[in-house]
Amino acid sequence: AQSVAQPEDQVNVAEGNPLTVKCTYSVSGNPYLFWYVQYPNRGLQFLLKYITGDNLVKGSYGFEAEFNKSQTSFHLKKPSALVSDSALYFCAVTLKENFNKFYFGSGTKLNVKP
Amino acid sequence: EPEVTQTPSHQVTQMGQEVILRCVPISNHLYFYWYRQILGQKVEFLVSFYNNEISEKSEIFDDQFSVERPDGSNFTLKIRSTKLEDSAMYFCAAAGRGSPTDTQYFGPGTRLTVL
Numbered sequence: 300a301q302s303v304a305q306p307e308d309q310v311n312v313a314e315g316n317p318l319t320v321k322c323t324y325s326v327s328g329n330p331y332l333f334w335y336v337q338y339p340n341r342g343l344q345f346l347l348k349y350i351t352g353d354n355l356v357k358g359s360y361g362f363e364a365e366f367n368k369s370q371t372s373f374h375l376k377k378p379s380a381l382v383s384d385s386a387l388y389f390c391a392v393t394l395k396e397n398f399n400k401f402y403f404g405s406g407t408k409l410n411v412k413p
Numbered sequence: 414e415p416e417v418t419q420t421p422s423h424q425v426t427q428m429g430q431e432v433i434l435r436c437v438p439i440s441n442h443l444y445f446y447w448y449r450q451i452l453g454q455k456v457e458f459l460v461s462f463y464n465n466e467i468s469e470k471s472e473i474f475d476d477q478f479s480v481e482r483p484d485g486s487n488f489t490l491k492i493r494s495t496k497l498e499d500s501a502m503y504f505c506a507a508a509g510r511g512s513p514t515d516t517q518y519f520g521p522g523t524r525l526t527v528l
Contacts, residue, residue, distance in 0.1 A: 340521065342419075343504065389455075399461040400461065401456075403455050406455065406456075
């Protein structure tokens, strides 16, 4: 069975500091990986995705993520956090063999304090 | 960013009643999806839909659920006889060509409360 794990329910970081939101996955097949962000009362907004190629993917709002096949991870990072980055972040995986179905992690709440 | 809209934003219903959740996908997108998120839990795939047919469905999507695109624009999820455990946030998503390079764009969700 396919699954995504976000081991931290919450991440706290001070504004200006680097942030990391962790994601690991377990799939049988070739993974395509995504990060979405959810602000209160809003839908999931696409941040970035890894399909193939360079393991370091850059996305919206200065976020980036690194695909690590050996560690089956796709951690989200940002060099300098903003208070406005505070939101709920979801990692998701789909398969090259069946890309119609997304599997989501449980979400990580990012709190950026001024 | 392209926008998917959903109505209503919040639906309250009595157990056993039928509900219809509506989604207006992005106009040139061809692939549509429903997901749900029970409070405090992860987002779960329900169903994908293409060319007026279900492409894939999860084990959650039983006979109580149905989807259709009645008029070529709205995409609906119907729950025939709601149960308490159907209370959740329901998200619609749309993608252009259904290829792995596509992004799924999500609507803001409908919060369904079954009493």
